[in-house]
Amino acid sequence: xxxxxxxxxxxxxxxxxxxxxxxxxxxxxxxxxxxxxxxxxxxxxxxxxxxxxxxxxxxxxxxxxxxxxxxxxxxxxxxxxxxxxxxxxxxxxxxxxxxxxxxxxxxxxxxxxxxxxxxxxxxxxxxxxxxxxxxxxxxxxxxxxxxxxxxxxxxxxxxxxxxxxxxxxxxxxxxxxxxxxxxxxxxxxxxxxxxxxxxxxxxxxxxxxxxxxxxxxxxxxxxxxxxxxxxxxxxxxxxxxxxxxxxxxxxxxxxxxxxxxxxxxxxxxxxxxxxxxxxxxxxxxxxxxxxxxxxxxxxxxxxxxxxxxxxxxxxxxxxxxxxxxxxxxxxxxxxxxxxxxxxxxxxxxxxxxxxxxxxxxxxxxxxxxxxxxxxxxxxxxxxxxxxxxxxxxxxxxx
Numbered sequence: 001x002x003x004x005x006x007x008x009x010x011x012x013x014x015x016x017x018x019x020x021x022x023x024x025x026x027x028x029x030x031x032x033x034x035x036x037x038x039x040x041x042x043x044x045x046x047x048x049x050x051x052x053x054x055x056x057x058x059x060x061x062x063x064x065x066x067x068x069x070x071x072x073x074x075x076x077x078x079x080x081x082x083x084x085x086x087x088x089x090x091x092x093x094x095x096x097x098x099x100x101x102x103x104x105x106x107x108x109x110x111x112x113x114x115x116x117x118x119x120x121x122x123x124x125x126x127x128x129x130x131x132x133x134x135x136x137x138x139x140x141x142x143x144x145x146x147x148x149x150x151x152x153x154x155x156x157x158x159x160x161x162x163x164x165x166x167x168x169x170x171x172x173x174x175x176x177x178x179x180x181x182x183x184x185x186x187x188x189x190x191x192x193x194x195x196x197x198x199x200x201x202x203x204x205x206x207x208x209x210x211x212x213x214x215x216x217x218x219x220x221x222x223x224x225x226x227x228x229x230x231x232x233x234x235x236x237x238x239x240x241x242x243x244x245x246x247x248x249x250x251x252x253x254x255x256x257x258x259x260x261x262x263x264x265x266x267x268x269x270x271x272x273x274x275x276x277x278x279x280x281x282x283x284x285x286x287x288x289x290x291x292x293x294x295x296x297x298x299x300x301x302x303x304x305x306x307x308x309x310x311x312x313x314x315x316x317x318x319x320x321x322x323x324x325x326x327x328x329x330x331x332x333x334x335x336x337x338x339x340x341x342x343x344x345x346x347x348x349x350x351x352x353x354x355x356x357x358x359x360x361x362x363x364x365x366x367x368x369x370x371x372x373x374x375x376x377x378x379x380x381x382x383x384x385x386x387x388x389x390x391x392x393x394x395x396x397x398x
Contacts, residue, residue, distance in 0.1 A: 004037040005391060008104035013044030013079035014059035014254040016052075018226060018311040019137040022166070022189055023110045024061040028068040030381040036387065040065060040072045042101045043114060044079035050226045050257030052285065053266065053368070060287050073100050083113035083147050086120035098126040101303075101372035106387050107132040111317050112144055112151040118159055119150055131390045133162040134181075138328040139169040140306040141177045143229070148177060155181045162390055164383070167308035167330035185386045189309040190379035193371055196318040198295030201330060207291045211281050213250045218357050220249060221296040221316060223289065226257030226265055229306040231326075234344060236272035238302065242350035246357070252281045254292055259284035289315065296321035297363075298356050302349065303328045313339065314374045322356040322363035324349070338366035 009027055014020065031038040042062075047054040056074060065072055075093045077084065089097075097117055101107065107130055109115055115134065121127035134151060141148045151174075154160040162183035165171035171186050199207070208215055219243070224230035232253075253259075259282045260266055266276075274280060286292060293299060299316025301307070307329035314334070317323050323339035325331040326349075332341045333359050336348050342352045357361050 002034055005387065006103060006105045007036050007038050007387060008100060008107050009038065009040045009255045010107060010109045010117065011040055011042040012083055012110070012113040012205070013042055013047045013077075014056040014062045014158055015047035015049050015054045015079060019111060019135075020061050022137070022311055023108075023135060024064055025192055025376060026380060026383060027108075029376060030063060030384055030387075031068055031070055033368065033380070033384065036384065038070050039100070039103070040070060041097060042072060042074040043084060043117060044077040045074040047079040049079065049081070050255075051262045052256050054256070054285075082145060084116050085146060086116045086123065086150075089117060089120045094124055094126055097121060101130060102128050104130055106130065106389075106391055108164075109134045111135065111137055112141075112349050113146040115147060115150040115154050115160070119154060122159055127159070129197060130262070131161045131347075131388065132159060133164050133185075133390055134160050136163055136165045136170050136174055137308055138306045139167065139308045140229075141174050141179070143306055152178045152180075155179055162386070164386055165308070168333075169329045170308040183390065185382075187379055187382045187386065189311060189314065190376035191311060191318060191374055193375045194316050195290050196293060196315045197290070198320045198368065199291065203291065204295050207295050211252070211295075213252075213281070213284075213295065214248075216248075217245065218249045218297045218354060218360075219252060219295050220259075220298045220300055221252045221254070221292055221321065222300050222302070223254045223292070223312040223316075224258065224303070225255040226262060229303055230255075231302045231304040231344075232258065232265070233268045233272055234302040234304070234346060234349070235300060236269050236274045238349040238353070239280070239347035240273040241346045242353050245350075245354065247279075249357075250279045250281065250389060252283065252292060252296070254283050254286045254289065256285050289318065293319035293321055297360055298353055299323050299324040300333065300349070300353070301328075302344070303331075304344070307331055309334055317367040318371050318374060320364045320368055322358060322360075322367055324352050338363075338370045
């Protein structure tokens with residue numbers, strides 16, 4: 001093939017979340033290499049999730065794709081708590097989707113949620129024989145709802161040829177759940193270390209000042225959407241334990257629904273014994289996460305389930321923070337040598353934060369030393385190889 005390989009990514013929609021950050025960064029990196037030409041088909045043009053309305057046009061991932069010269073088509077739906085089933089698509093939507101698919105040599109499905117669309121196209125005879133890989137980003141497929149069944153069915157029918165998992169725990173979990181793709185790849189996440197870097201003293205000072213945080217105050221950052229998977233209640237209980245001994249500490253929470261305007265967040269904070277104090281900064285969705293991580297001494301993760309290869313731990317460490325996480329997915333392996341792993345007990349989490357703050361310089365040096373191993377170049381190269389192998393397999397079969 002002398003022209004660039006045309007790769008179409010399927011998104012359920014554009015909304016805040018690590019998988020969309022990663023996939024958007026991935027395909028823009030692949031597109032920039034020149035040997036592949038990427039485009040996106042998004043089922044939804046806005047999302048209503050975590051007590052927020054998130055329009056596609058305002059989404060940083062969408063804007064990033066446009067700046068990278070990657071075209072985005074949408075079916076104009078609204079994304080909610082449940083992914084769209086195959087029988088919900090209209091004739092017009094299927095024709096738009098079929099036209100996009102017919103222009104592709106390879107399809108990447110961002111997680112299993114968009115697969116209802118491919119099943120609908122297949123049932124109507126509108127799906128050409130294009131190789132499909134599903135990119136998987138969680139370690140608990142049972143929480144994917146009906147989409148897990150769609151993935152099992154699509155692999156059995158030969159619609160999905162390969163899975164690309166971001167973690168060993170992800171690949172194992174989906175295999176146990178009955179996903180039997182012809183090819184299974186494991187490609188660990190990587191991040192843009194040009195964006196996620198240590199801040200200069202002026203940058204750190206300016207960000208702290210903008211949030212009302214004293215220059216010398218230790219900072220714990222929690223970057224997660226307001227979801228049971230992320231277990232924000234556990235984080236808030238740990239904050240209550242920790243600030244009893246460290247009244248100088250400040251706690252910054254970022255993510256969809258992670259703000260005082262969300263009644264469910266406010267209720268959870270009250271239950272955890274955390275009031276709306278000056279030291280608690282619940283910021284909601286932020287588009288300046290490198291600046292937030294640059295002020296962090298600790299990047300915390302208290303997830304209960306579902307994590308595979310959490311980006312926040314890598315992004316925080318690349319900025320110099322010490323990652324401290326519960327043992328979920330590949331998180332413990334991911335931070336080995338520069339982070340700490342805790343139980344799900346609030347007082348033990350708070351104690352780990354104290355240990356990290358007491359060894360701040362050592363922890364910072366270890367995190368920064370790990371930067372070379374978490375960059376995205378290796379990830380982009382591995383995905384390029386997987387896509388090319390998938391295309392070669394399809395051409396050989398034809």
